[in-house]
Amino acid sequence: MNIEQILAIILFVAMFILIVMDKIERHYVTLGCGILTIIGVFGIAMKSMEAITETLNIKSIFTLGFWYTAGNAEESTSGINWATIIFIAGMMVMVEGMAKAGFFRWLCMKLAKMVHYKPIPLFITFMLMSAFLAMFIDSITVILFLAAVTIELAKLLKFDPIPMILSEIFCANLGGSATMCGDPPNIIIGTSLGYSFGDFITNTGIMAGISLILVVIYYFVVFRKELAGEKLSQADVDAMPEPKEAITNKRDFVISCVIFFCAVVLLVTHAQTGLTVAFIGAVIAIITLITSGSYALKLLKQVDYKTLLFFIGLFMVVGGLEQTGILEIIAGYIGTVSNGNLRLMVAIIIWVSAIASAFVDNIPFAATMIPVIKSLSATQGVDLSTLAWALSMGTDIGGSATPIGASANVVGTSVATKNGYIIGWGKYCKSAAPATIIVILVSMVFIFIRYC
Amino acid sequence: MAKQTLISISREFGSGGHEIAEKIAKDLGLKFYDRSMLDEIANNMNVKVEVLEKYDEAPRNFLLTRRVGSHTNSMAEILSEIQFDFIKDKATSGESFVIVGRCAETVLKDYDCLISIFVNGNKQHKLERVKEKYHLNETDALLKMARHDKKRKLYHNRHSDYKWGDSRYYDLCINSSSLGVTGTVDVLEYYIQERIHAYK
Numbered sequence: 001m002n003i004e005q006i007l008a009i010i011l012f013v014a015m016f017i018l019i020v021m022d023k024i025e026r027h028y029v030t031l032g033c034g035i036l037t038i039i040g041v042f043g044i045a046m047k048s049m050e051a052i053t054e055t056l057n058i059k060s061i062f063t064l065g066f067w068y069t070a071g072n073a074e075e076s077t078s079g080i081n082w083a084t085i086i087f088i089a090g091m092m093v094m095v096e097g098m099a100k101a102g103f104f105r106w107l108c109m110k111l112a113k114m115v116h117y118k119p120i121p122l123f124i125t126f127m128l129m130s131a132f133l134a135m136f137i138d139s140i141t142v143i144l145f146l147a148a149v150t151i152e153l154a155k156l157l158k159f160d161p162i163p164m165i166l167s168e169i170f171c172a173n174l175g176g177s178a179t180m181c182g183d184p185p186n187i188i189i190g191t192s193l194g195y196s197f198g199d200f201i202t203n204t205g206i207m208a209g210i211s212l213i214l215v216v217i218y219y220f221v222v223f224r225k226e227l228a229g230e231k232l233s234q235a236d237v238d239a240m241p242e243p244k245e246a247i248t249n250k251r252d253f254v255i256s257c258v259i260f261f262c263a264v265v266l267l268v269t270h271a272q273t274g275l276t277v278a279f280i281g282a283v284i285a286i287i288t289l290i291t292s293g294s295y296a297l298k299l300l301k302q303v304d305y306k307t308l309l310f311f312i313g314l315f316m317v318v319g320g321l322e323q324t325g326i327l328e329i330i331a332g333y334i335g336t337v338s339n340g341n342l343r344l345m346v347a348i349i350i351w352v353s354a355i356a357s358a359f360v361d362n363i364p365f366a367a368t369m370i371p372v373i374k375s376l377s378a379t380q381g382v383d384l385s386t387l388a389w390a391l392s393m394g395t396d397i398g399g400s401a402t403p404i405g406a407s408a409n410v411v412g413t414s415v416a417t418k419n420g421y422i423i424g425w426g427k428y429c430k431s432a433a434p435a436t437i438i439v440i441l442v443s444m445v446f447i448f449i450r451y452c
Numbered sequence: 453m454a455k456q457t458l459i460s461i462s463r464e465f466g467s468g469g470h471e472i473a474e475k476i477a478k479d480l481g482l483k484f485y486d487r488s489m490l491d492e493i494a495n496n497m498n499v500k501v502e503v504l505e506k507y508d509e510a511p512r513n514f515l516l517t518r519r520v521g522s523h524t525n526s527m528a529e530i531l532s533e534i535q536f537d538f539i540k541d542k543a544t545s546g547e548s549f550v551i552v553g554r555c556a557e558t559v560l561k562d563y564d565c566l567i568s569i570f571v572n573g574n575k576q577h578k579l580e581r582v583k584e585k586y587h588l589n590e591t592d593a594l595l596k597m598a599r600h601d602k603k604r605k606l607y608h609n610r611h612s613d614y615k616w617g618d619s620r621y622y623d624l625c626i627n628s629s630s631l632g633v634t635g636t637v638d639v640l641e642y643y644i645q646e647r648i649h650a651y652k
Contacts, residue, residue: 020514022519140520404518404525410518410520410523411520414523417525417527417530418534420496420497420499422503422527424527
């Protein structure tokens, strides 16, 4: 192992440790380690200007293929995945606009009213809604609103919201795995390997769909006693707020609904139209800002730029591992262990990804693993998409197992705990860990049957 | 004492800081907040106070918890934030009080009427106090002191821009071993009265 490889590994490990320790904000950590990678690994150790330009990858933004691909989707080169960053930024702007108009709260209250606030239908409806929304919107936003409304309903209707929140969190992660734009690992996988929304929905989407049916049944069985115990009085129902009260401004509400609909249509059809996710993200953000009028500046300020900077730094650090050949070594190791057996490769990727994602942030993990599976596919002659779906399901679903595995878990348990409904590791893992194992098993068997 | 007075007292374990704070509050006729604030918080959250007690002034477990933006699933951090809001609310309402620990000198740093005090002590003196108070032998007492001070330091440094016990960031740091609890209270009360006059 040479000096640049050792340096790249040290920076990568240091980044992970510092993220876990959370003493320094994570975007400073990744940016700091990223800059050190550029200077130390590429500049001093490798003396390679080419590695720096490839990792910064700025020139890719100014190519036509970045915004529009006629025919097949184009694979991104290594380094900073600007398409992911622009898309996430665009969706952040759209979601801020929707939240401001009261869309999410309205939707939750409307569905609750439609099922007459009855605990079991409410439980199932919110699970399905969580999964559906998370297919298009980041799971943090989905859970933030769902958990808040669940607690509000629980207080008014006097039921325990913890079973609902736990199932909503799981379904948000599951829904996110179904599409290219649902979960950050999928966005990175899709843009890095050139897969479309349709590719995801017809592969991970089917696995998520089958799993969702099983998960709804599983959570219902697990929490049936708590749900059966809830009794509603007419007075409780009468005291519920009207869904329309959630709408802060009718004009903004209608606009946000239209923009959301357009975003979904553009995403679903992007393989046919040739518009890349970067283009869709940028257009959605611009339309949201134009229609927001004087509120546009405030909307821009509310964008979580820290997450975007986190991604930029992360891609630089992973670029260090990629340029120095570390990831090829890992791929070679997996290839040797699996001895060219695709099923074994899939099993290793899906379970290692799931276990790792249960304890560490799945975004850096997915970003690191993409070059690994690319190399594995090239050297072992196996189908890249099969490995990609295994990686996607492993990272997306593995994060559901523990309260720290995915952002939605942290946000959901945090909102519940602040309101006096304390969800510790034991309570969380008791229901979520078996559900995670079920979904990972289902996904693995599905991949075996369909692709191997 | 018509004008608002806020007194934060941070302390090393065994220094008698808690007792000193309690006496000052009693002598000056001020409300006193310590661990007891958990009763009110537990009542508001509709949980048992015993559930919250183990997270009081505790640092987060960085391996088992995570933060996403302003959200954390660390019970210790959530309780800290609730306590900080509680302290701020009390201060905003115009109430005068003495508060022990809980990073109050950082939480209330924007208040001109805040008097921040750090009480420390000689190791031997603290050791004797802990042995007597908790009926412990020397080894156990030393371990208890080290454990509590480490916990307080980690907790403080997590929520503050400066280090726990750094004299540059407190109005007054005092070694309670020199004058004992009563003597230290007298000195501190004199200082507090002078500060209140100066502030008025």
